[in-house]
Amino acid sequence: MSAAKGLEGVVAVTSEISSIIDGVLTYRGYNIDDLAEKSTFEETAFLLWNGRLPKQTELDQLKKDLDAHAAISEIVIEQLKAYPKDVHPMSMLRTAVSSLALFDPEAEVKTEASNHNKAIQLTAKIPTIITAFARIREGKEPVAPKSGLGFAANFLYMLNGEEPTEVAAKALDKALILHADHELNASTFAARVTTGTLSDVYSAVTSAIGALKGPLHGGANEQVMATLEEIGSVDRIVPVIEEKLANKEKIMGFGHRVYKDGDPRAKHLREMSRQLGEQKADTKWYDMSVKIDELVVDKKGLKPNVDFYSASVYTYLDIPRDLFTPIFATSRVTGWTAHILEQYANNRLIRPRAEYTGLANQKYVSINER
Numbered sequence: 001m002s003a004a005k006g007l008e009g010v011v012a013v014t015s016e017i018s019s020i021i022d023g024v025l026t027y028r029g030y031n032i033d034d035l036a037e038k039s040t041f042e043e044t045a046f047l048l049w050n051g052r053l054p055k056q057t058e059l060d061q062l063k064k065d066l067d068a069h070a071a072i073s074e075i076v077i078e079q080l081k082a083y084p085k086d087v088h089p090m091s092m093l094r095t096a097v098s099s100l101a102l103f104d105p106e107a108e109v110k111t112e113a114s115n116h117n118k119a120i121q122l123t124a125k126i127p128t129i130i131t132a133f134a135r136i137r138e139g140k141e142p143v144a145p146k147s148g149l150g151f152a153a154n155f156l157y158m159l160n161g162e163e164p165t166e167v168a169a170k171a172l173d174k175a176l177i178l179h180a181d182h183e184l185n186a187s188t189f190a191a192r193v194t195t196g197t198l199s200d201v202y203s204a205v206t207s208a209i210g211a212l213k214g215p216l217h218g219g220a221n222e223q224v225m226a227t228l229e230e231i232g233s234v235d236r237i238v239p240v241i242e243e244k245l246a247n248k249e250k251i252m253g254f255g256h257r258v259y260k261d262g263d264p265r266a267k268h269l270r271e272m273s274r275q276l277g278e279q280k281a282d283t284k285w286y287d288m289s290v291k292i293d294e295l296v297v298d299k300k301g302l303k304p305n306v307d308f309y310s311a312s313v314y315t316y317l318d319i320p321r322d323l324f325t326p327i328f329a330t331s332r333v334t335g336w337t338a339h340i341l342e343q344y345a346n347n348r349l350i351r352p353r354a355e356y357t358g359l360a361n362q363k364y365v366s367i368n369e370r
């Protein structure tokens with residue numbers, strides 16, 4: 001029995017939700033390039049959960065349901081106010097989502113219908129939680145969600161207290177589509193492992209948030225921005241990146257376990273970064289990103305992943321750096337819950353083996369003789 005380190009190349013589940021074949025990413029068989037250009041986040045969520053695109057009435061109903069469930073209770077707001085202001089928003093989100101279960105009388109109900117409702121409710125509430133905490137930690141009151149604005153616009157509205165421009169709302173909407181699902185990534189796997197024990201949806205999503213937080217996964221987008229800020233200007237890129245590479249440091253936002261010839265989502269985010277930078281008449285972060293991209297491709301043959309250009313996109317949208325990964329969770333919860341529903345529908349406990357490499361035949365020695 002020999003281990004596949006990091007489970008590389010191991011096919012652990014069958015899934016009908018998203019696929020990466022020959023570097024092409026699809027959700028339910030629809031190319032991500034098409035969805036990014038033509039769909040909306042709400043429509044993409046419906047697609048992931050239901051396996052098909054919605055009719056107009058179904059899409060309208062989903063939007064109504066998301067609006068109806070977006071508010072968070074006074075108890076949750078009081079909890080957010082009680083959390084230390086300086087905790088990482090991903091830690092806050094992990095705890096807050098977990099605590100939602102305590103106030104859901106259906107938390108332990110595991111019917112398909114109840115779990116589908118929880119998918120909608122969690123997707124609706126996560127933006128409200130993130131933006132409420134972002135405001136509370138700055139000494140401001142949370143802004144209640146506004147019905148009819150649309151999911152992405154509502155996020156920015158609740159964050160800033162004013163309705164966003166159409167350009168900003170559209171850019172965030174597209175970023176959310178691009179992040180919604182990604183086959184058996186680490187956080188989705190965590191969600192499926194938890195579901196595989198027949199635990200509840202809240203536990204599975206809490207596991208996933210914990211996994212997404214790490215800098216080798218969703219947490220990389222925040223680290224990309226930290227790198228851009230650390231470098232500070234185009235002329236410092238070559239010496240700083242070369243030093244990092246010489247020290248065998250990872251350049252955040254590059255490389256991928258599955259894509260060896262580039263992440264198909266990155267080109268969309270790169271173009272969005274360019275456009276948003278030009279609209280702001282401040283292309284510094286975009287220019288720096290392009291230069292780092294060219295250098296890392298040249299020196300290491302590594303291409304940017306989804307996290308690389310999303311950092312400058314979110315910065316151009318005036319989103320604080322430590323909210324980048326929570327925004328990833330805002331989108332990915334649709335993919336997580338689609339996988340949770342699929343796992344329940346065809347469950348078997350997920351329990352691989354470990355190749356034992358420890359000591360053998362140890363003789364027990366009593367404590368006073370050690």
Ligand SMILES: CC(=O)SCCNC(=O)CCNC(=O)[C@H](O)C(C)(C)COP(=O)(O)OP(=O)(O)OC[C@H]1O[C@@H](n2cnc3c(N)ncnc32)[C@H](O)[C@@H]1OP(=O)(O)O
Pocket residue numbers: 006215216217218220249250251252253254255256257258300302305306307
């Ligand atoms: C949404 C997402 O989760 S996308 C990924 C987000 N994560 C990041 O951007 C963090 C930076 N990237 C990485 O750490 C990796 O590329 C991962 C985690 C994404 C993939 O990891 P793995 O498939 O395990 O690749 P692994 O870490 O074994 O890398 C293979 C080789 O490329 C190097 N490498 C991989 N990524 C990078 C990087 N970003 N910078 C520098 N070197 C890198 C490794 O050091 C290793 O070199 P070696 O063979 O000389 O030891």
Ligand SMILES: O=C([O-])CC(=O)C(=O)O
Pocket residue numbers: 181182184185186217257258305306
């Ligand atoms: O699939 C992965 O390993 C990571 C990733 O790109 C994602 O989760 O979007």
